[in-house]
Amino acid sequence: MDERPIGVFDSGLGGLTTVRELCRLLPEEDIVYFGDTGRVPYGSRSRETIIKYARQDVAFLRTFDLKAVVIACGTVSTTALDVLAAENELPVLGVVAPAAQAAARATRNGRIGLIGTQASIRSGAYERCIEQARPGTQVLPQPCPLFVPLVENGRFAPGDVVIETVAAEYLAPLKQAGVDTLVLGCTHYPLLESVIGNYMGPGVTLVSAGAEGARAVAETLRERSALAGGRGRGACRYFVSDRVEDFSRLASIFLGWDVADSVGQVEIGRY
Amino acid sequence: MDERPIGVFDSGLGGLTTVRELCRLLPEEDIVYFGDTGRVPYGSRSRETIIKYARQDVAFLRTFDLKAVVIACGTVSTTALDVLAAENELPVLGVVAPAAQAAARATRNGRIGLIGTQASIRSGAYERCIEQARPGTQVLPQPCPLFVPLVENGRFAPGDVVIETVAAEYLAPLKQAGVDTLVLGCTHYPLLESVIGNYMGPGVTLVSAGAEGARAVAETLRERSALAGGRGRGACRYFVSDRVEDFSRLASIFLGWDVADSVGQVEIGRY
Structure with missing residues (x-):
């Protein structure tokens, strides 16, 4: 104790x-x-x-x-x-290793999307941990520099046209690539879970780094x-x-x- | 010298x-x-x-x-x-007094729009200076908290759907109120001059606080x-x-x- x-x-x-x-x-x-x-x-x-x-x-x-x-x-x-x-x-x-391991367990098709800040994506840390947990997994990284300013300004509700527009811009390439798992690599992003989940659709598992x-x-x-x-x-x-x-x-x-x-x-x- | x-x-x-x-x-x-x-x-x-x-x-x-x-x-x-x-x-x-005086000189209908950060709008400083320069002028203040993060992220080009969406949201009430002059109360905003000018139309004079x-x-x-x-x-x-x-x-x-x-x-x- x-x-x-x-x-x-x-x-x-x-x-x-x-x-x-x-x-x-x-x-x-x-x-x-x-x-x-x-x-x-x-x-x-x-x-x-x-x-x-x-x-x-x-x-x-x-x-x-x-x-x-x-x-x-x-x-x-x-x-x-x-x-x-x-x-x-x-x-x-x-939060990186736990999130990477959860994503590696969750994916079925071996294609994982990763969203985070510019610094997080630049570091390559999530990719390294996912590769270790499940070698050969394809990771598609997408920096989302406006998500934190938007969340800190209270702009995270579904239906808010600004956050919906920004989210669609960032997430479109990941949706198009057919990822079945998406790592929310920043602890601000759970506030955007509805917006992101609605856009990606029910077939994509969201993994929250913070949780x-x-x-x-x-x-x-x-x-x-x-x-x-x-x-x-x-x-x-x-x-x-x-x-x-x-x-x-x-x-x-x-x-x-x-x-x-x-x-x-x-x-x-x-x- | x-x-x-x-x-x-x-x-x-x-x-x-x-x-x-x-x-x-x-x-x-x-x-x-x-x-x-x-x-x-x-x-x-x-x-x-x-x-x-x-x-x-x-x-x-x-x-x-x-x-x-x-x-x-x-x-x-x-x-x-x-x-x-x-x-x-x-x-x-x-930059406040010079911008307020320029706006007071520019307006013909006595309705001036004011955009700035949350802190700038909260201060009431521009309104006080405009009232001093041209008593009875109607000032319509509008905080634009996302403009600085957007500009610092390089999102200021006309045609960028995110900045256009955010700008339309902030500026709609000012356009609707029929302001003929708009104070760009933050030195980041000249980068948005095209986006803001296009939205407000040619009848509205833009006053840049920085200039x-x-x-x-x-x-x-x-x-x-x-x-x-x-x-x-x-x-x-x-x-x-x-x-x-x-x-x-x-x-x-x-x-x-x-x-x-x-x-x-x-x-x-x-x-």
Whole structure:
């Protein structure tokens, strides 16, 4: 048993979809979340800048006594996991390997579509993991640079003509290529599940990197006998680098519950 | 005569449209430009964060011996000009008052449309200046939160279905209200001039905040006898907070000339 909290971070709001899944799977865990709302998005920035920001995010989270750090961000998982894992002695868990393995299990025709930020697609990390899990699989990568700005602006509802137009543009080549599995390689994308699912049709299995990441965290902690337990529901605390109020409004949509009383602000540039 | 350079800054690439205009009007001036590409966009962030970032931007520029600072950013001009002007003894010039005065002169029917970032519209700064320049003018404000992410992603060409769709959504109420003048209140928007002009039609005068700001800078320096001169073409140096290469590629489109050899990187969080 390990009663220490799990640290979770993302460039902004997307990682909350992973928190939601973690709370469902491990309701007794304490969670400390950091969302870098003052510097979102990450996915259009350079590798060097993503690594610098991710190091600061982890440094802030580690001011708490954590049992693990979860990178609930596709961009950081693809681009900085190795660096962060090498620099920290506690487990640092990303979303790439779990999502790649789930996609490899799900595909029947061996053609997997992959959507993510520019940085994630540039890294080639998902492709490497899928190749390892199921050699010879054809992976079709598609960067979707506008999805994070759209989601962070609340533009994710089916019927919204802007998100439908952008989604159709990005997804058309994957649909045309006949993928039967699509990796949502960014933790913002579960908010677009309806839009993406409607466009791709019922024959395509959607694999959410954030949800698979959460499942892998639960498994890792169980294997290490590091779960909390026997004390009732855990507590979630949230920290952001921009204004608390702006975060609280959208966060409840991502999570499905209200966070207003448990959000604090952090000067992340100092870490 | 004052041979010192002019400092110019923006959240990202947009301010380059102002640099282009400055170079046209004042070809003998030296310019130092800073674009905060590691933290762009500003317009969706809180007032507090915008002020914090703008202070760091000015602090970096002032490591050079400048004769004036130009805020080539609609968001910072509307939200932080007063703070920055009070804290610095050299002239700090924004784009709001010049654009408001130009719009007040241009309108015939007294109905002016105003587009800008969320922060700019929230500030009410343009409305106050227009009311001062032409009392009783009706101003119709419209936040356009997706324009900066779209422009920074290179999505500004007429015929691009995404930008056309987003533009139509934002501009429809202004067109319907019969504005005869439209203030482009953000220095990224000149890249959208064709898309916006095509949608609004030839009867609507577009007023570019960045270009009006540049004209006001020229006038202020002339009045103060602080122009450089008699030594040929001035030099432009550029600094950014993310990778130099990523900036150089798009910057040439904004400026109309190549900048590759004169760009440096800055750790802006340290200022």
